Amino acid sequence: MAxxxxxxxxQGRVARQQLLDRENAPHFEAVVDESVLHRxxxxxxxxxxxxxxxxxxxxxxxxxxxxxxxxxxxxxxxNKFIILRFASAEVKDVVFIxxxxxxxxxxxxxxxxxxxxxxxxxxxxxxxxxxxxxxxxAMIPSYGLPSASRRRFEHPLA
Numbered sequence: 001m002a003x004x005x006x007x008x009x010x011q012g013r014v015a016r017q018q019l020l021d022r023e024n025a026p027h028f029e030a031v032v033d034e035s036v037l038h039r040x041x042x043x044x045x046x047x048x049x050x051x052x053x054x055x056x057x058x059x060x061x062x063x064x065x066x067x068x069x070x071x072x073x074x075x076x077x078x079n080k081f082i083i084l085r086f087a088s089a090e091v092k093d094v095v096f097i098x099x100x101x102x103x104x105x106x107x108x109x110x111x112x113x114x115x116x117x118x119x120x121x122x123x124x125x126x127x128x129x130x131x132x133x134x135x136x137x138a139m140i141p142s143y144g145l146p147s148a149s150r151r152r153f154e155h156p157l158a
Contacts, residue, residue, distance in 0.1 A: 001100075009098075020063065026087075029064040031122045033075065037067065037139045048143035051136050058133050066126035067135050075125070077118045 001009075020028060040047050058065040068075065082096040095106040095115045106112055127135060 020057065025062050027062045031066045031068060031126050033068050034070050034135065037136065044143045048140055051140050054136055055133055058129065064129060065132055066123065066129060067132045068122060068126045072125040076121050081115055083115055083119060
């Protein structure tokens, strides 16, 4: 990607993350495949810091994070999508899909329901929030020395 596109996407992600730090933060629910915990992006130190940040965020009351373990098998969706749900019932859900050549917003109720159903299936395949924290915590030592602030969790499969 062109450097200006990369910078634009980074700025967008930073802005989205800042929403979670607001006093009146929205509810955020994420389901991620276990493979992302193993794929080094940046460096081992960056991965360790990212996993520690996920642990920290996962303890907030308005954030729900779940990992789909490898043992869940094939997933019903191979692409990343975000369902935007608004506080006002008058504003319908929208699905946001970040693409390589452009972003897509889906508003058709049937298409949105397909993504809602897929998300519900992914949640069913995912580990509980407590097991998710344990899975993430178990990965941190593989990326080097843990930080002093990291809490210790038992891995559910240990």
